[in-house]
């Protein structure tokens with residue numbers, strides 16, 4: 001396995017790049033905007049393909065690298081379903097897995113630091129975001145933070161993991177890089193409390209200054225979506241009413257870009273093809289399934305995904321491959337569902 005812990009000294013952020021092998025797919029956790037060139041260099045050096053970028057929560061102390069990585073690698077962005085970020089490709093809930101080739105991360109909903117905080121469990125290690133830090137815990141005094149929820153997340157979820165589980169946090173300001181669940185249970189000063197009330201009291205009296213970057217980072221991190229205003233005004237972006245009107249039209253092929261488990265969970269537009277986003281480039285170029293379908297039948301490709309981000313990227317890729325009529329559904333299945341569009345479940 002390839003496992004790299006990268007550090008941004010300005011914000012004290014740890015970023016993790018993980019792949020199962022050289023030449024394979026990779027994912028990145030909590031990338032920092034200013035370090036994106038460094039990550040992409042490492043991706044090339046290690047000969048891996050970045051396919052997913054995850055933020056454990058909406059950060060207040062640095063601007064996320066999610067949008068820049070998506071724009072430069074066409075990777076899929078991932079956050080929790082509670083996030084206020086405008087558009088991410090995949091929104092996970094408790095128990096969902098985030099997969100790339102040879103790797104599965106289990107999403108654990110661990111609110112408290114923010115209400116969109118997730119931890120990710122991978123075999124012998126857990127990425128705890130700002131929920132559980134080494135000898136500390138993430139502050140709970142802004143962004144819908146809640147010390148009571150954090151107590152639950154830590155004591156009833158993270159500390160229930162096996163003692164030897166490695167703890168990889170999103171930050172450290174002292175130079176520590178890794179800990180274990182057992183070590184934190186025994187030595188983390190914030191966790192030496194007798195009750196939830198004692199913990200709440202402790203967290204409510206920390207009297208911390210707001211992070212320096214907060215006024216810049218939070219608004220920026222809410223708008224990570226693929227220049228949505230720009231995308232929305234293109235003629236290749238169809239709203240739900242326009243897409244509904246094309247159902248059953250023999251000249252249009254609805255193409256679902258989501259992963260199999262997203263389809264199971266949220267349903268599928270009847271009579272649509274399944275062409276997962278990860279294989280998109282292969283599919284839209286000469287010889288690929290979608291390219292040949294569009295060319296042989298003159299059908300217009302109508303892409304859709306969960307929220308409209310992958311599908312907007314797919315339109316650009318298809319147009320680049322010569323399929324000029326490709327279009328997509330604004331807001332994806334999420335908007336389709338809200339409008340009462342038909343779904344097979």
Ligand SMILES: [Fe+2]
Pocket residue numbers: 057058059060061113130138
């Ligand atoms: Fe944070």
